[in-house]
Amino acid sequence: MSKLSGFLLAMLGLALAGAAGAQGLRPDALAMFGGRYALDCAKADSPRVLVEAQQMRIEQGNQRITVGTLDSAFSYFGQNPPPDFRVALLGQVKGRHEVIALVNADGKGQYLSLDGDRTVMANLGALGQAKFRHCNEAANRQAVADQQAAKQAEAAARAPVxxxxxxxxxxxxRDPRFKPAYRRALGPLSRTPWLGEMNGPAPDLRQQRIGGVDYTVAAFCQPHDCGDNNAVLLYDAAQGRVFGLLQQKGRMQGFGSPPGPLLAELNAIWRKEWGQGR
Known part of the structure; x- marks a missing residue:
């Protein structure tokens, strides 16, 4: 008797969980992630996971557990997903036991791993650590191509400009002249991720002439918290100098030691970008 069989017996009263009211997978998600996953696709009786539009079935032989209320979560890990992550398939057994199927991709294609609440994991045993390989070769080839394209795009996004x-x-x-000047101006503040990486919401750069000097003007903020954490800066490319004004949790401070006239300009820019005219 396999560990999956023990799980199925323990959950016998829940095995016919209905999919009524399920969100279900969109057609595009079903095309990419639906179908049969197995520990060994070459063996018909291998433990398997069948992903359908409204439900997911975990099977061994003629034994089955049905996971209803199926939905897909592409943002399951938020802004920093693991590099091989593709989607999380979320569902419940009888509305009481949470089940999560994480679909990832590697050089061989897609694979699925099971997770869930304490009851699910305790009864899955070793199968909770197993990789169920997707048995659709076309989908596997597409997954490999998608992952390679994503990694190339990520590398391009980090490349110097x-x-x-x-x-x-x-x-x-990513400008090799700006970055060291900016880090010097920030000092210890460069260890704050959204400041050091400048990866939050932001308008495009613009140029402004102040006191006979041409500056690049940048405004940006912390992802998901622009209201309380934001910044503006002036970059003098000719001299390699950066002057800025930062709001963190309602507290204002300059960086790069802006002289009085520039600090006044930074305040005006900040009020326009983040201060709602204040």
């Missing part, structure tokens, strides 16, 4: 060509703060931070 030619000085003076940045159009957005997320590009400016």
């Amino acid at each position: 030619a000085p003076g060509t940045a159009k957005h703060p997320s590009e400016l931070i």
Whole structure:
């Protein structure tokens, strides 16, 4: 008797959980992630997970547990998903036991791993650590291609940009002349992720002439918390100088030691970008 069989017997009263009221998988998600996953796709009797539009079935032989209220969560890990993550399939057994199927991809294609609440994991035993391989070769090839494309895009997003060509703060931070000047201006503040990476919401860069000097003006904020954590800066590319004004949790402070006239300009820019005219 396998460990999966023990799980099925323990959950026997829940095995016919209905999918009524389930969100269900969208057609595009079903096309990418639906179908049969197995420990060994070559063996018909291998333990398997069948992903359908409204439900997911965990099977061994003629034994079955049905997971209803199935839905997909592409943002399951928020802004920083593991590199191989594709989607989380979420469901419940009889509305009482949470089940999560994480679909990932590696060089061989897609695979699914099971997770869930304490009852689910205790009864799955070793199968809770298993990889169920997708048995659709076309979907596997597409998953590998998608992951490779995503990694290439990520590498491109980290690649340096030619000085003076940045159009957005997320590009400016990759300017090899700007970045060291900016880090010097920030000092210890550079260890604050959203400041050091300039990866939050932001308008495009613009140019402004102040006191006979041409500055690049940047405004950006912390992802999901722009109201209380935001910044503006002036970058003098010719001299390699950065002056900025930062709000963190309602507290204002300058960085880069802006002289009085520039600090006044920074305050005006900040009020326009983040202060709602204050």
